[in-house]
Amino acid sequence: xxxxxxxxxxxxxxxxxxxxxxxxxxxxxxxxxxxxxxxxxxxxxxxxxxxxxxxxxxxxxxxxxxxxxxxxxxxxxxxxxxxxxxxxxxxxxxxxxxxxxxxxxxxxxxxxxxxxxxxxxxxxxxxxxxxxxxxxxxxxxxxxxxxxxxxxxxxxxxxxxxxxxxxxxxxxxxxxxxxxxxxxxxxxxxxxxxxxxxxxxxxxxxxxxxxxx
Amino acid sequence: xxxxxxxxxxxxxxxxxxxxxxxxxxxxxxxxxxxxxxxxxxxxxxxxxxxxxxxxxxxxxxxxxxxxxxxxxxxxxxxxxxxxxxxxxxxxxxxxxxxxxxxxxxxxxxxxxxxxxxxxxxxxxxxxxxxxxxxxxxxxxxxxxxxxxxxxxxxxxxxxxxxxxxxxxxxxxxxxxxxxxxxxxxxxxxxxxxxxxxxxxxxxxxxxxxxxxxxxxxxxxxxxxxxxxxxxxxxxxxxxxxxxxxxxxxxxxxxxxxxxxxxxxxxxxxxxxxxxxxxxxxxxxxxxxxxxxxxxxxxxxxxxxxxxxxxxxxxxxxxxxxxxxxxxxxxxxxxxxxxxxxxxxxxxxxxxxxxxxxxxxxxxxxxxxxxxxxxxxxxxxxxxxxxxxxxxxxxxxxxxxxxxxxxxxxxxxxxxxxxxxxxxxxxxxxxxxxxxxxxxxxxxxxxxxxxxxxxxxxxxxxxxxxxxxxxxxxxxxxxxxxxxxxxxxxxxxxxxxxxxxxxxxxxxxxxxxxxxxxxxxxxxxxxxxxxxxxxxxxxxxxxxxxxxxxxxxxxxxxxxxx
Numbered sequence: 001x002x003x004x005x006x007x008x009x010x011x012x013x014x015x016x017x018x019x020x021x022x023x024x025x026x027x028x029x030x031x032x033x034x035x036x037x038x039x040x041x042x043x044x045x046x047x048x049x050x051x052x053x054x055x056x057x058x059x060x061x062x063x064x065x066x067x068x069x070x071x072x073x074x075x076x077x078x079x080x081x082x083x084x085x086x087x088x089x090x091x092x093x094x095x096x097x098x099x100x101x102x103x104x105x106x107x108x109x110x111x112x113x114x115x116x117x118x119x120x121x122x123x124x125x126x127x128x129x130x131x132x133x134x135x136x137x138x139x140x141x142x143x144x145x146x147x148x149x150x151x152x153x154x155x156x157x158x159x160x161x162x163x164x165x166x167x168x169x170x171x172x173x174x175x176x177x178x179x180x181x182x183x184x185x186x187x188x189x190x191x192x193x194x195x196x197x198x199x200x201x202x203x204x205x206x207x208x209x210x211x212x213x
Numbered sequence: 214x215x216x217x218x219x220x221x222x223x224x225x226x227x228x229x230x231x232x233x234x235x236x237x238x239x240x241x242x243x244x245x246x247x248x249x250x251x252x253x254x255x256x257x258x259x260x261x262x263x264x265x266x267x268x269x270x271x272x273x274x275x276x277x278x279x280x281x282x283x284x285x286x287x288x289x290x291x292x293x294x295x296x297x298x299x300x301x302x303x304x305x306x307x308x309x310x311x312x313x314x315x316x317x318x319x320x321x322x323x324x325x326x327x328x329x330x331x332x333x334x335x336x337x338x339x340x341x342x343x344x345x346x347x348x349x350x351x352x353x354x355x356x357x358x359x360x361x362x363x364x365x366x367x368x369x370x371x372x373x374x375x376x377x378x379x380x381x382x383x384x385x386x387x388x389x390x391x392x393x394x395x396x397x398x399x400x401x402x403x404x405x406x407x408x409x410x411x412x413x414x415x416x417x418x419x420x421x422x423x424x425x426x427x428x429x430x431x432x433x434x435x436x437x438x439x440x441x442x443x444x445x446x447x448x449x450x451x452x453x454x455x456x457x458x459x460x461x462x463x464x465x466x467x468x469x470x471x472x473x474x475x476x477x478x479x480x481x482x483x484x485x486x487x488x489x490x491x492x493x494x495x496x497x498x499x500x501x502x503x504x505x506x507x508x509x510x511x512x513x514x515x516x517x518x519x520x521x522x523x524x525x526x527x528x529x530x531x532x533x534x535x536x537x538x539x540x541x542x543x544x545x546x547x548x549x550x551x552x553x554x555x556x557x558x559x560x561x562x563x564x565x566x567x568x569x570x571x572x573x574x575x576x577x578x579x580x581x582x583x584x585x586x587x588x589x590x591x592x593x594x595x596x597x598x599x600x601x602x603x604x605x606x607x608x609x610x611x612x613x614x615x616x617x618x619x620x621x622x623x624x625x626x627x628x629x630x631x632x633x634x635x636x637x638x639x640x641x642x643x644x645x646x647x648x649x650x651x652x653x654x655x656x657x658x659x660x661x662x663x664x665x666x667x668x669x670x671x672x673x674x675x676x677x678x679x680x681x682x683x684x685x686x687x688x689x690x691x692x693x694x695x696x697x698x699x700x701x702x703x704x705x706x707x708x709x710x711x712x713x714x715x716x717x718x719x720x721x722x723x724x725x726x727x728x729x730x731x732x733x734x735x736x737x738x739x740x741x742x743x744x745x746x747x748x749x750x751x752x753x754x755x756x757x758x759x760x761x762x763x764x765x766x767x768x769x770x771x772x773x774x775x
Contacts (some may be wrong), residue, residue, distance in 0.1 A: 051288075051372070094743045097312040097373055104290040128743055130751040130774050156772070157739065160220040171313070173744060175726065178313045179287075197372065199289035 052196030054206065058189055062162045066125070066155035074153060076163065081187065085211060087203070089184045090169055092128035093140040098179050105181075107144045112204035119186075120207070122150040125163060126192040128174050129154040134175035143184050167191075185210050260389065267390025272305065274298030274607050276383045283374035297375050299387070304744075305529070306718035307394040315373050318468065321395035321716075325350045355391070356384050398715040401489030401512075407459035407708070407715075408488040412466045412479070412503050412517070414496025424690055425518065428697040429463055431684040434748030436461040436705065457713040464488060468496075475502040483510060489717065493518055495702045497567060504531050513721050515707070516700035516749070518693055520640045521567055528747045530717075532724060534696060534704075534737060535750040538571035538614070541638045541661040543775035544753035545612065551770075554609040555583040558634075561603060561613040561623070563590040567641065568614035578775065590619060600626035603633075611655070612636040617643055624654050631655040636755075639663060644692035644736070649764050658758045659769065663750065665738035666766050692736045699735035706731050714736055739772070 061080055065073050080086055089106065091099040106124065110117045126132035132140075137152040146152070154160070164170035170181050181194040181203060192210055194203065224234045266277045274282045274294045281294030302317045303309050307324075308318040318324070326349050347366040350358070354365045359377050362370045379387070411429060413422060443458040466482045468475045479502070491507060494500075494517035503524040505556065507514040507530045514531045522533040536543075549555050560575060562568030572587065579585055586606065588599050600623050603611050611633045613623065620637060635655035637647055639662050652658045664670055677695045681688055687693060703724060710723040724740045728749055737750035752774035756766040 092743065094745050095312070096304075096310075096744055097315055097317060100292055100296040100301070101287045101290055101373070104286070104292055105288050105298075108290065126742070128737065130741060131743060131746055133774065173311055174730065175310075197288035201289070 043155045052194050052198040052202065055193045055195070056190050057168070057193045059167050059191055062159075062166045064155065064159040066153040066159065066163075067134060069134045069141060069152050069154075070092060071134045074151065076153075079121075079123065079151065080184070082121060083186050084119045085186050085207070086121045086123060086184050087207070088123045088125070088167075088178060088184075089180060090127045090164060090167075091124050092126050092174055093132050093136055094128065095174070095177075098177065101197060102179055102181070103140075103144050105198070105203060106150065107146065108200035109203050109207075110147065110149075112200040113207060116208060116211070117204070120149065124150070124152050125160065126152070126154045126161060127164060127177060129157055183207060183210060257415060263386050264393055266383075267384035267388070270383055270387045271299045271390050271394075274301075276380065277386055278380075278382075282377060282379065282383070284377040286375040287372040289378055292375065297377070302373070304718070305723045306716045306722055307391075308714060308716065308719040308722070310722065315371065317373075320391060322392050323396065325355070325391055334713050344752045352388050355388050359384065359387070395714075395716045399511075399717040400487035402459060402715045405460055406462050407491050408462045408464060408486060409465040409492050409644075409704070410466045410482065410488040411484075411492055412494040412496075413468065413474075414472075414498055415467075415469050416497060416633075417495045421495055421690065421693060424693055425495060425697045426465065427686050428681070428694055429493060429701060432464045432698065432701040432705075433461045439627050439718075449623060458669060463492075472498055472502055476506055479503065479506040480642040483512075488512065489715065490515060490704065490720065492516070492704050493697050495519065497521075499523075499570075500531075504528075507531050511717060513717050513724070515704050515724060516696065518696050518700075521570060522748075524748075530721060531747060532721075532742070533748050534740075535663065537746050538567055538638065538640060539574040540748075540751075540753060540775070541640055542571045542574035542614075542772045543578045544770075545636060545638075545661050545755060546575055548755045548770045549610055550580060554634075555580055557584045557586075557606060557608045558610045558612060559586045559588060559603050559606050559608045561588045561590065561599060561611070561615060563619060566616075568616075570643065571614040571638065571742065575614070590615070597626045598624045599623065600631075601629065604629045604631050606633075608633045610636055614638060614641060615645075616641055617645065618648060620651075624651050634659050634757075636661065644690070646758065646766075648766060649758070649762070652758050652760050659768075660756050660758065662754045662756045662766070663738075664672070664736055664754075666754070666756065666768055670738075673738070674736075676732065677734050695734065699731070700731050702731050702733035703728055 002150055061077050064076050066076055068074050068162070070100060080088075087106070087109065089102050093099070103124065106122050109122070110120065113120065126137060132154045134154060137154055141150070141152050161170060167180075167182060169177070171177050178195065179197050181198060181205075183192045183206065184190070194206060198206070257346065266355070269275050270277070270282065270735060274297050276282050282297055283293040284297040286292045286297065299320070302312075304317075307319060307321040309319045310371060311317065327630055328349050347364055347368070348354070350365045356379075356633075357363055358365070358374075358381055362372075362374055362376045411425070421584055433728065443460075447458065464482070464486055464549050465532040466479065468478050469480075483506075489512075491503075491512055491514035494503065494514070495517055496517075496519055499521045500517060500519050501523050503514070503517070506512075508527060512530060516532055518534075520537040522535075522537050523531065524536045524539050549558065558579070562572040576585060576587075588602060588612050590599065596619075611631060613620065613635065615623065615637070620642065631654060633655065634657040636659045639646065639660050642660075646660060647658060674691070674695055677698050680698065681694060686694070706727040707720050707724040711719050722744075725744060725746065728740055728742045735749070739752065740749040741751075742749055752772050754768055754772060755770040757769050759767055761763045
C-alpha cells in the first residue's frame with residue numbers, strides 16, 4: 001500500500017483573511033479594540049490549520065452483499081466496478097456531529113461539479129446497519145434530497161464491519177468514527193482518501209484532479 | 214431582516230467559493246438588525262415564554278418565527294433545522310458528548326455562566342482544567358460564540374460548532390433557556406442516597422416477581438453494602454472525585470386495579486418518594502401508562518422485562534430491550550416474505566390480548582397481496598373447531614400468537630393433523646420453547662426466537678449465570694433473571710459515567726453509549742443503541758425444532774433485522 005499525503009488549507013486561510021478584514025468594523029464597534037485583536041488572532045490561527053488530509057491508498061474491496069434503501073441486494077464489488085467514478089463515505093442516521101455535515105457535502109458535490117459530475121456515482125454506507133433499516137435510510141436520503149446516482153447501503157453488521165476494516169475506517173464503535181471520503185476513478189486501482197471535512201468545492205476540485213490529472 | 218438573511222433562505226443557493234462564501238456569511242451576520250425591545254406586560258409569563266422559545270431553538274432548531282435556524286457548519290456547508298439544533302451535539306442535557314476526535318463541550322448553565330474560581334493547587338488538575346478556564350459568558354459573548362464561533366476568552370471554536378444566523382430575538386431566547394439548562398440535580402438524589410423504583414403491573418405471578426427482585430436486591434446490596442466504605446474513604450480524602458457516590462435505594466411500586474388508574478397510582482408513589490430512574494419492571498399488559506408517566510415526569514426507565522413496549526410516539530426516557538411482539542411479528546413476516554410463503558397464511562390469536570397486538574403488527578408487515586386469514590380465539594370458544602379450520606386451509610404457514618396455555622389446548626386436538634408449518638413466538642410462550650412432544654403435531658414446529666443458538670448462547674450467558682450462582686440465586690427463568698441483571702448493570706454503568714452530574718438527561722445519553730460496552734450479557738445476541746435510539750435488540754431468528762428425543766434447534770433464517 002503506497003501512501004502520499006498532502007495538506008490542504010490555503011483556500012480557507014484566504015477566505016478567513018478576507019473575512020477578518022470585513023469583520024474589523026463590526027466587531028471593533030461591538031467589543032472594543034483589544035477584544036477584537038484577540039479574536040482576529042484566534043481566527044487567524046484557526047485559518048492556518050489544514051482542514052483535510054489527502055492520501056493515495058489501495059484497498060481490496062471485500063466480497064459482501066449489502067442492501068440498498070429499496071431492499072435490493074447490492075454486490076459492493078460490482079457496484080464499485082460499474083465503470084463510473086465513485087465517491088464513498090460512511091454515515092449513520094442518528095449521528096449528530098459528523099454525519100449531517102458529510103451528507104450535506106455529498107448532497108452539494110454534484111452541483112459543484114456541474115456537467116463534469118454527470119458520471120459520478122456516490123455511495124453512503126451505514127455503520128449502524130441494524131438501526132438503519134432500508135426504510136430509515138430512505139427517509140434520511142430524502143431529507144437531504146439525494147438523487148438517483150447516490151446509493152445508500154445497509155447490511156449485516158459483520159459485513160459492514162468488514163467493509164469498514166477494508167477501507168481502514170473501523171474505529172471500534174460508531175461513536176468514534178471520523179469524517180472520511182474515498183474516491184476512485186472508474187476501474188482504477190488507487191483510491192484517493194480524504195480524511196477530515198473537505199467542502200463540496202474542495203471535493204469537486206479533488207475529483208477533477210483525479211479525472212484529469 | 215429579510216434582505217440580510219436572504220443568503221440563508223432555503224433557495225438551494227450554494228456557497229460558490231470557499232473564501233468568499235465564508236466572508237459573505239460573516240458580513241451578513243454582522244448586518245443583522247437589532248430588534249426593538251418591548252416592555253413586558255407580565256414579566257413572569259414573558260420569561261417563561263422566552264425560555265420555551267429558547268428550548269425549541271435548542272431542541273428542534275426552530276426559531277421563534279417558526280422557521281428552521283440556518284447555520285454555516287463544518288466543510289462550508291449550510292445546514293438547517295434539526296441538523297443544527299444545539300441538542301444534536303450538546304445533547305438534551307447540555308453536557309455535550311464526544312464523537313470521533315471531536316469533543317463537544319458542556320453548555321449547561323453552570324459551565325457557561327459561572328465564574329470558574331475554584332482555587333487549584335495540583336499542577337496535574339491545573340493542567341487538566343487549563344483548557345476550560347475562561348471568563349463566564351455574558352449575553353454579548355454568548356451571541357459572539359453562536360454567530361462567529363469564538364469562546365468567551367476569544368479562542369476560536371472548532372468548525373464543527375456551526376456559525377448561526379440568529380436574530381436578536383432568538384438570541385435572547387436561547388440565552389434565557391441556557392441559563393436554566395441542567396442548573397440543578399434532577400429529583401431522586403440527595404447528598405447521601407439515590408433512589409430507584411421498579412414497577413410491577415397487577416397479575417404478575419409471585420415467582421416471576423420474586424426472581425426479578427432477588428436479582429435486583431442482590432445487586433443493590435453490592436452497590437450499597439458497607440463493604441465499599443465509600444463514606445469513610447471520601448472523608449479520608451482517598452476519593453479523587455468529589456462526592457459522586459450515593460447509597461442505592463430500591464423501591465417496588467406495585468400497581469393495582471384497572472390500567473386507567475395506574476397513572477394516578479404512579480404519581481402518588483412518585484410524590485411520596487421521587488426516584489431518579491425506573492429499572493426493570495414486569496407485566497403482561499401494555500406498558501403505555503408507565504411509559505407515559507416516565508415521559509411526563511422525565512424519568513429514565515431502563516429496560517422493563519415486558520413484551521408490549523410502546524413502539525410509536527415520543528420517547529425520550531423509555532429504554533426497551535426490543536419492540537417485543539411487534540418485532541417478532543416483523544421478523545416472521547420478513548422470513549415468510551423472503552422464503553415466499555405468503556400465498557396463504559392463517560394467524561390465530563386471542564381477542565384483546567398481547568396476541569392481538571402481534572397479529573396486527575404481522576398484518577401490517579405482510580405484503581398487501583398476501584392471503585392472510587385471521588382466526589380469533591374467544592372465551593369459551595371451541596379450540597377443536599379452530600384447529601380443524603386451520604388444518605383445512607392447507608396454508609403455507611399457520612402462525613399462532615398465543616401463550617403456552619392456548620398452545621396446549623390447540624395442540625390437544627389430535628385430528629386432523631396440521632400439515633402446514635406451525636409458527637409460535639418464544640416471547641409469547643413466556644421466553645420458553647414449546648415442549649418437544651408437540652413437534653409431531655404439525656408439518657414443522659417453528660419458533661420466532663430472539664437470540665443466538667446453542668452452544669454460543671450458553672457460553673455468552675456464562676458470566677451472568679456465575680454471578681447468580683455466587684449470590685445463591687438458583688437459575689429458574691433464564692430470560693427474566695439474565696435480563697434483570699443486564700438492566701441493573703446498565704443502570705450502574707450509566708450512573709457511574711455521570712459521576713456527580715446527577716442529570717437524568719445526561720444519564721439517558723450515557724445509557725445510549727454504555728449498552729454496547731457493558732460486559733454483562735442480556736438474553737439477546739446483539740444489543741446496541743445510539744443517539745435517540747430506544748430499542749436495544751433489533752432482530753431475531755426463525756428456528757425449527759427438530760424431531761427426536763432431545764430439544765434441538767435448526768436456524769432457518771439467520772439473523773433477520775426487519
